[in-house]
Structure formats: C-alpha cells, structure tokens
Amino acid sequence: MNDAVNDAVKAGPLLTMTGMTKQYPGCLANDRVSLTVERNQIHALLGENGAGKSTLVKTIYGVVKPDAGEIIWEGQKVSIQNPGHAQRLGIGMVFQHFSLFEALTVTENIALGLGSAEERVGLRDRIIRISNEYGLPLDPDRVVHDLSVGERQRIEIVRCLLQNPKLLIMDEPTSVLTPSEVQKLFVTLRRLAAEGCSILYISHKLEEVRALCSAATIMRLGKNVGQCVPAEKTVKELAEIMINMTLHAPTPRPLTASVKPPRLVLDRLTIRSPHHFGTDLKDISLSLAGGEILGVAGIAGNGQSELMDALSGEVAAGKPESILIDGVAAGHMGPHERRRIHGCFVPEERNGHGAVTTMTLAENAFLSGFVRQALVRFGVINTRKTSAFAENIIKRFDVRTTGPKAEARSLSGGNLQKFLVGREVLQDPAVLVINQPTWGVDAGAALAIHEAIMALAEAGAAVMIISQDLDEIFVLADRIAVIAGGRISAPVLKRDATVESIGRLMGGTTATAAAPGEMALA
Amino acid sequence: MLKIEARGYESKFWRYASPILALLLTGATSGLIFVAMGRPAGLTVYTFLIAPLLQQDGFQALVVKAAPLIMMGVGLSLAYRANVWNIGTDGQFTLGAICGGGVALAFPDAPAWALFPTMLVVGTLGGMASGGLVAWLRIRFNANEILTSLMFAYITQYLLVYLVTGPWRDPEGFGFPQTALFSDNALAPRLIEDSNVHIGVVLAPLIAIGLWFMLEKTLLGYQFRVLGQATRAARFAGFSENRLVWIAMLISGGLAGMAGLLEATGTLGQLTTTLSPGYGFTAIIVAFLGRLNPLGVIPAGLLLALTYLGGDAAQINLGLPNAVTGIFQGILLFYLLGCDILLLNRFRWVSTQAKAVR
Numbered sequence: 001m002n003d004a005v006n007d008a009v010k011a012g013p014l015l016t017m018t019g020m021t022k023q024y025p026g027c028l029a030n031d032r033v034s035l036t037v038e039r040n041q042i043h044a045l046l047g048e049n050g051a052g053k054s055t056l057v058k059t060i061y062g063v064v065k066p067d068a069g070e071i072i073w074e075g076q077k078v079s080i081q082n083p084g085h086a087q088r089l090g091i092g093m094v095f096q097h098f099s100l101f102e103a104l105t106v107t108e109n110i111a112l113g114l115g116s117a118e119e120r121v122g123l124r125d126r127i128i129r130i131s132n133e134y135g136l137p138l139d140p141d142r143v144v145h146d147l148s149v150g151e152r153q154r155i156e157i158v159r160c161l162l163q164n165p166k167l168l169i170m171d172e173p174t175s176v177l178t179p180s181e182v183q184k185l186f187v188t189l190r191r192l193a194a195e196g197c198s199i200l201y202i203s204h205k206l207e208e209v210r211a212l213c214s215a216a217t218i219m220r221l222g223k224n225v226g227q228c229v230p231a232e233k234t235v236k237e238l239a240e241i242m243i244n245m246t247l248h249a250p251t252p253r254p255l256t257a258s259v260k261p262p263r264l265v266l267d268r269l270t271i272r273s274p275h276h277f278g279t280d281l282k283d284i285s286l287s288l289a290g291g292e293i294l295g296v297a298g299i300a301g302n303g304q305s306e307l308m309d310a311l312s313g314e315v316a317a318g319k320p321e322s323i324l325i326d327g328v329a330a331g332h333m334g335p336h337e338r339r340r341i342h343g344c345f346v347p348e349e350r351n352g353h354g355a356v357t358t359m360t361l362a363e364n365a366f367l368s369g370f371v372r373q374a375l376v377r378f379g380v381i382n383t384r385k386t387s388a389f390a391e392n393i394i395k396r397f398d399v400r401t402t403g404p405k406a407e408a409r410s411l412s413g414g415n416l417q418k419f420l421v422g423r424e425v426l427q428d429p430a431v432l433v434i435n436q437p438t439w440g441v442d443a444g445a446a447l448a449i450h451e452a453i454m455a456l457a458e459a460g461a462a463v464m465i466i467s468q469d470l471d472e473i474f475v476l477a478d479r480i481a482v483i484a485g486g487r488i489s490a491p492v493l494k495r496d497a498t499v500e501s502i503g504r505l506m507g508g509t510t511a512t513a514a515a516p517g518e519m520a521l522a
Numbered sequence: 523m524l525k526i527e528a529r530g531y532e533s534k535f536w537r538y539a540s541p542i543l544a545l546l547l548t549g550a551t552s553g554l555i556f557v558a559m560g561r562p563a564g565l566t567v568y569t570f571l572i573a574p575l576l577q578q579d580g581f582q583a584l585v586v587k588a589a590p591l592i593m594m595g596v597g598l599s600l601a602y603r604a605n606v607w608n609i610g611t612d613g614q615f616t617l618g619a620i621c622g623g624g625v626a627l628a629f630p631d632a633p634a635w636a637l638f639p640t641m642l643v644v645g646t647l648g649g650m651a652s653g654g655l656v657a658w659l660r661i662r663f664n665a666n667e668i669l670t671s672l673m674f675a676y677i678t679q680y681l682l683v684y685l686v687t688g689p690w691r692d693p694e695g696f697g698f699p700q701t702a703l704f705s706d707n708a709l710a711p712r713l714i715e716d717s718n719v720h721i722g723v724v725l726a727p728l729i730a731i732g733l734w735f736m737l738e739k740t741l742l743g744y745q746f747r748v749l750g751q752a753t754r755a756a757r758f759a760g761f762s763e764n765r766l767v768w769i770a771m772l773i774s775g776g777l778a779g780m781a782g783l784l785e786a787t788g789t790l791g792q793l794t795t796t797l798s799p800g801y802g803f804t805a806i807i808v809a810f811l812g813r814l815n816p817l818g819v820i821p822a823g824l825l826l827a828l829t830y831l832g833g834d835a836a837q838i839n840l841g842l843p844n845a846v847t848g849i850f851q852g853i854l855l856f857y858l859l860g861c862d863i864l865l866l867n868r869f870r871w872v873s874t875q876a877k878a879v880r
Contacts, residue, residue: 312758313760314757314758334760334762335757335758335759335760336760337760339760345758347758349754352751352752352753352754352755353752353754353755353758354755354758355755356748356751356752356755357751357752358532358751359747359748359751363744366744367748367755367758367759368758368759370741376741379740379741379742380739380740380741381739381740381741381744383739407531407532409531410531
C-alpha cells in the first residue's frame with residue numbers, strides 16, 4: 001500500500017457498516033442497518049430495548065455473525081470472526097452484562113482475557129495505574145463475588161483500556177456511576193477520543209448523550225430511524241424519535257406534608273454483611289409516612305443490596321423492632337410474613353432474583369403473589385386464579401407478551417420489569433421498596449413504572465426507591481437520603497437538595513449520618 | 523460446515539423427541555459394539571429388547587424389575603429438580619433392606635398383619651435416615667451431597683457384606699453369604715399367586731402419580747422447582763433452602779429405602795450381598811430418561827428394567843458377558859445428556875461457499 005492510499009484511508013471513517021441484517025428465530029433483529037463511526041468521534045447508538053442495538057454491536061465485536069451486510073474497518077472490508085479477531089483489529093467492548101468469574105480476583109479475571117504470558121507481566125501494576133488514571137478505583141486483589149455491580153463494571157472498563165483499543169464500545173456504561181464518576185468517565189472518554197480512540201456509546205440517558213456524543217444513530221425495531229447531532233436536539237425530541245410517540249413527561253409531584261403516621265420505620269438497623277467484602281449496615285434510622293416517596297441515592301456497592309435484603313426479609317435484622325411495618329416489629333420475619341403485613345419488594349436483579357427466567361409469567365406472578373393473592377388452598381396451587389392475576393398484571397401494565405404462559409426470559413428487560421413492578425403494585429402494599437426501578441429499561445417502560453410508583457404513593461402507600469439514577473430520584477422522591485458506606489444520611493426535602501449536594505454525600509466525604517435514634521422528619 | 527446455533531427458547535418438540543433420539547442412537551451404537559464382538563447386530567438388539575418380553579411370564583418379570591427403579595427414579599427426579607444431587611440411592615436402597623430385614627430376622631414369628639407393615643415403615647425410615655444424614659452434612663458443613671451420598675453408598679454396601687457374612691449369617695446356609703430366609707409373614711404381599719408380582723408393582727406407579735401432582739400442582743412442589751432454577755428467587759419468595767434440601771433428601775432416601783425393603787421381601791426373601799445389581803445408579807438414568815418428570819419415570823423405569831432382563835438373556839443365549847447391561851445403560855445416559863443440546867440449540871448446515879459470495 002503506497003503512502004497516498006494510506007493517507008486516504010486514514011482520512012476516511014474508522015468503521016462503516018452497511019446493510020447489516022441478522023435474523024434470529026422469530027425476530028429480525030437487524031434489518032439493513034447502516035452505521036458510520038468517524039475517527040476521534042464519540043458516537044451514540046440510541047434505541048429502546050429490543051431495537052437491535054446489542055445485536056449490531058455484537059456483530060462489530062465478532063460475537064454475532066451477520067446474515068448479510070458489509071463491514072469496512074479502516075478502509076478494508078473485513079469479516080470479523082470472533083472477539084479475539086475484533087480485539088486484534090483494535091475493537092474493545094464493555095458489555096452491559098459482565099462476563100466475570102465470581103470466584104476469581106480482579107487481576108485473575110483480567111488475566112484470563114489476555115492472550116499470552118508476556119501480556120500478564122506487571123498486570124497488577126498496570127491495572128492500578130489505569131484505574132487511578134481514569135478515576136475507576138479498583139482493588140486488584142479482591143474477589144469478584146464480593147463486588148457490587150458498579151465495581152464489576154469498572155473491571156470491564158479497565159480490561160478494555162488495557163488493550164489500547166481504536167474503537168471502544170460501551171453498552172450502558174454509566175448506569176451504576178455517581179454524577180461525579182460519570183463526569184470523570186466523560187473526561188476519560190473525551191480524552192480517549194482526542195487520543196484517537198473512537199467510542200461507540202450506547203445509552204438510554206439522553207441527557208448524557210447530548211453532553212458527550214458528537215453524533216448519534218437512532219434505531220427502532222431493528223432499523224435505522226434517524227441520524228443527528230445530539231446537542232442540536234432536545235431530550236424530548238430524541239426520545240420521541242426513539243420510541244415513535246409523543247411523550248408527556250411526568251409532572252413532578254407536589255410535596256406532601258408528612259403528617260400521616262409512619263408506615264415504615266427503621267430504628268438503628270444494624271446488620272453485619274455475611275460476605276467478606278460486603279457492606280455492613282450501620283445504625284440506619286428512617287421513618288416513612290404513607291403517601292410519601294423516599295429516594296435513597298448512592299453509588300453501587302455502598303450497602304444498597306444489603307439494605308434491600310434486610311427490608312425484604314431475605315436477611316433477618318438484628319432486632320425485631322429495628323424494622324416496623326405499620327407498627328409491627330418485622331425484623332425477624334421472613335419474606336412471607338412481611339408480605340402478609342402488606343410489605344412488597346422489587347429487587348434490583350430481574351433474572352433469577354425477582355423472576356425465574358425459565359418459568360412462565362403465571363408462575364412468576366405466583367412467586368411473590370401467592371400470599372397476598374391467596375393463590376394456594378390446602379397446599380395446592382389455584383392455577384386459574386394465578387393465571388388471572390398474571391393476566392391482570394399484563395393488562396394493567398401493558399406488558400408486551402403473548403400471555404401468562406410466556407416464559408419470563410422471552411420478555412425484553414423493560415417489559416419484564418413492568419411485570420415485576422406490576423406484580424407488587426397490584427398487591428396493594430402498605431410499604432413498597434424498589435431497588436433500581438428502571439435499570440436497563442427503555443424510556444417508555446421507565447415512564448410507565450414511574451407513573452405506577454407515583455399512583456401507588458398517591459393511594460397512601462409508603463414507597464422507598466433505592467436508585468443510582470439521580471434523575472430518577474429527583475423526578476419521583478419527596479425526600480432524598482444518601483447511602484454511603486452502609487450508613488444513611490438524614491433525608492432532606494427535595495426542594496432543599498441539589499444534584500451537587502447529593503453528589504457530595506454519595507462520595508461519602510461529608511456524609512452526615514443520621515444520629516442513632518434520631519427520627520428524621522417524622 | 524455444521525453450525526450449532528442457539529434457538530433462544532426451549533424446543534417443545536425436542537423435549538420429548540430428545541430421549542427417543544437418544545434411544546435410537548444407543549441402539550445403533552450398541553449394535554456396532556456387538557458387530558465388533560462378532561455377533562449379528564440385529565439378533566443382539568432383538569435378544570436384548572424383544573426376546574425377554576416373549577418369554578413366559580416375561581411381562582411379570584419386567585414389572586417386578588421396574589418397580590424399584592420407578593420408586594427410586596421418582597424420588598430422584600424430585601431431588602434433581604431442586605438441584606439436590608443425591609446419587610447415593612443405592613446405599614439408601616440397601617439400608618432400607620437392612621433395617622426392614624433386621625426386623626424380619628428379629629421377629630420371625632410376629633403375625634402377618636403387624637410384621638410386614640412394620641418392616642415397610644422401618645425400611646423406609648432407614649432410607650430416610652441415610653438420606654437425612656446427607657442433608658444434614660450439606661446444611662451443617664456445606665459438604666457436597668454428590669460426594670457424601672456416593673460415599674455412604676459404599677459404606678452401606680460394606681455394612682451389608684459385614685452383616686450377612688458375620689452376625690446375621692444363616693447358620694444353616696452352608697457358609698453362603700446370606701441370611702436365613704424370611705418367614706412367610708415377613709414377605710411382601712403378592713398380587714398374583716405363585717409369582718413375584720408383589721405389592722410394590724402397584725405402589726410404584728401410584729407414588730409416581732402422587733409425586734407428579736405434588737411437584738406440578740402444590741406449593742411445596744413449586745418451591746422445589748424454583749429452588750432448582752433460581753436459588754436467589756427462592757430466597758426472595760421466602761422459601762427455606764435448608765428445609766427443601768431436607769425434604770428432598772428424606773423423600774428420595776425414603777423411597778429408595780422402601781424400594782430396597784420391597785426387593786428384599788418381594789423377590790429375594792432374604793438378604794444377600796448381591797441385593798442390588800446397581801439399581802440405585804440405574805435409577806439415575808431412569809430419572810433423566812423420564813425428563814425428571816415423575817410420570818415420565820414410569821416408562822423409563824420399564825425400559826431400564828428391560829435392559830436388565832435383556833442382559834440376562836444375552837448372557838444365556840449369546841454368551842455375552844453380563845457387563846453389556848452396564849455398557850448399554852452407560853451409552854444410554856451418555857446420549858440422553860448429549861441429545862439435550864437440541865433443547866436449546868439447533869444444528870444448521872452452513873455452506874462456506876455461499877457465505878463467500880455474500
């Protein structure tokens with residue numbers, strides 16, 4: 001190749017894809033999709049869940065073989081055989097679902113992804129250097145099993161950066177980061193782009209996309225539906241192209257004065273984590289009235305899952321009186337008994353925790369509904385009533401599925417989440433606790449879930465939302481508290497809170513934990 | 523180029539077709555082995571699978587062999603659905619026979635209405651005790667039940683050898699390793715006079731139907747299924763894993779103990795060192811061949827019982843070693859597990875040339 005051609009190639013786009021088509025059994029995931037990523041560009045790929053973004057990027061990364069289509073990488077036509085091939089070309093990817101071995105340490109996990117022994121020399125030091133450089137704190141010697149979702153994602157990001165890629169694909173990277181971490185990541189990404197590594201950025205957070213990305217390709221139902229410069233559009237406009245309907249943003253709730261009696265009270269809740277590197281809950285005191293929504297913000301891995309387990313009854317609290325539901329000491333109760341006294345819960349992980357993916361929707365409706373819906377008589381399951389309950393959830397929450405007999409795994413993330421939130425909301429709870437209500441959920445489903453939560457509070461339930469998405473918390477919550485290092489800060493009214501003040505608390509530096517015994521704003 | 527491709531869902535067709543395909547492949551492979559041993563393949567497969575049924579009382583022999591396999595297979599399918607890997611049913615089977623047989627030897631003159639029912643209960647309890655020990659070790663010490671249950675199977679086998687060659691040996695048995703014959707009152711009631719068709723032949727399918735109902739239609743069965751598919755979801759729902767492990771081990775152990783007692787009192791009439799020709803291990807194949815569905819276990823048990831009879835027939839008529847039964851069963855399990863790839867995947871022929879043209 002002579003120099004003139006070489007220059008021409010360098011001037012051209014880094015990656016051009018045309019006519020990409022992929023047929024899955026029963027679903028045309030990509031239908032003649034085109035994508036062009038320029039050099040030094042941060043390019044957004046937008047679309048609802050199920051729009052075909054994941055299939056397209058998996059094609060680039062060599063995980064999925066396209067049925068048709070042409071890929072031009074640095075001016076050369078290529079057929080990407082497998083992820084190893086993609087990496088040799090200079091393509092790195094951070095997946096939304098992590099591929100980590102839970103029993104191994106951070107360093108061991110990263111070492112496993114490397115090709116040769118030479119690459120492993122000094123690996124631990126390089127991990128520390130890169131994680132410090134890019135603001136992704138990571139202890140290389142910790143076992144993945146004990147790490148939070150946020151920390152696991154950092155491993156994946158560092159793993160890619162170690163390879164010095166020319167194109168970095170990031171699938172929903174910020175959903176587990178604090179605002180300041182997001183800002184740091186953006187600094188990292190902008191620097192990477194300036195240094196010659198283009199970035200293909202998949203996100204639902206349109207505000208982020210507008211701030212970060214210089215170009216966007218929008219997909220819907222497996223097809224291209226638009227290209228734009230995100231900064232030139234409003235969030236609303238972007239969302240409307242994405243889901244092809246006019247959006248009505250939820251009106252922020254009027255603040256309710258909490259004069260009603262508390263429905264959920266936590267009194268010096270203290271639990272040692274059973275895991276080595278888990279977070280201990282320390283002296284958590286809160287009071288939540290009916291009709292109120294409390295948002296608990298925080299960075300992943302600061303005790304959110306421990307708090308969720310303690311509230312749902314999967315882990316017993318130290319003292320029975322440390323958790324009161326409608327005045328009943330529930331600390332030693334199991335999940336059944338808490339449901340009996342009107343407590344309902346939606347855990348963070350849908351697959352295998354909130355739902356059994358290989359079971360039908362009817363069976364999943366039964367999972368947490370059989371107590372309050374009285375779906376069992378003399379130990380025998382009332383199939384008809386169970387099916388009717390599932391049908392009701394599907395109808396009321398507009399779950400897109402073939403019916404109660406569909407397996408949970410056949411639903412998209414957003415639809416399954418709607419089903420799981422619906423399952424709890426329709427049980428008429430006095431107290432509803434939701435961990436990450438809309439993680440990995442498309443805009444349409446997120447809106448539906450937010451509306452359901454607000455309607456439930458309107459009807460008199462006490463709702464606690466544990467979320468790493470500050471936008472979500474500011475939309476929904478009446479009061480906001482922050483969990484950091486297993487402690488919870490005194491809740492503040494939303495009108496007194498700013499993203500900056502909450503963000504500082506999330507960092508844990510100036511955390512003023514609620515003093516033991518002090519009931520915050522009863 | 524042959525490509526394996528994920529379906530993205532579980533194929534209903536292959537759920538039932540996969541065991542049939544496995545059977546066909548097993549027939550073909552064992553046919554090849556017989557040819558390699560210098561026997562005509564067709565004749566051997568005929569001897570193995572068809573001839574035993576044509577003999578006089580062939581069908582009676584079949585259901586008697588199948589009864590213990592079905593009982594144990596049903597218990598195992600329940601345990602396996604809950605991810606409780608009891609593979610020591612052979613030991614639980616043996617301990618059931620030892621415990622119940624001990625009662626028969628201690629009270630030979632007890633009346634019929636009391637003796638056999640007592641033995642049935644004691645035998646079942648013996649199997650439950652053996653299974654319960656495994657459950658306790660898993661819960662208390664987090665000891666893997668695959669290892670502990672297998673080890674108990676060997677311990678129990680040696681306990682049996684010790685008893686029938688030592689303290690329980692029949693003084694008038696010319697030194698053979700066997701106990702005295704049980705008294706008539708201690709024998710399992712017969713359904714057909716002057717035959718081996720004992721009460722277990724009816725009990726086994728009834729138990730299968732009962733446990734199918736339990737697994738598919740009751741809250742307890744639902745708990746087993748959730749635990750087997752998603753431990754965290756079981757915890758979220760409030761199901762106690764420990765309790766379910768206990769119940770799974772007690773049921774599968776108890777059914778094995780009952781099967782052992784029925785085998786000792788129904789066909790042998792005494793305890794010998796060769797009480798179980800590996801029934802407990804064959805029951806694992808039965809459970810998988812029956813798709814871990816108690817109803818599917820019934821035909822699966824009959825088929826595996828046939829391989830035992832066929833092994834005998836092949837030994838007598840064709841002079842093949844008795845090991846062919848084990849080989850046949852092993853090949854079957856291999857193909858059963860292998861064919862399950864078709865549940866979630868499909869094979870597709872991809873032409874490499876066509877791809878290049880694109």
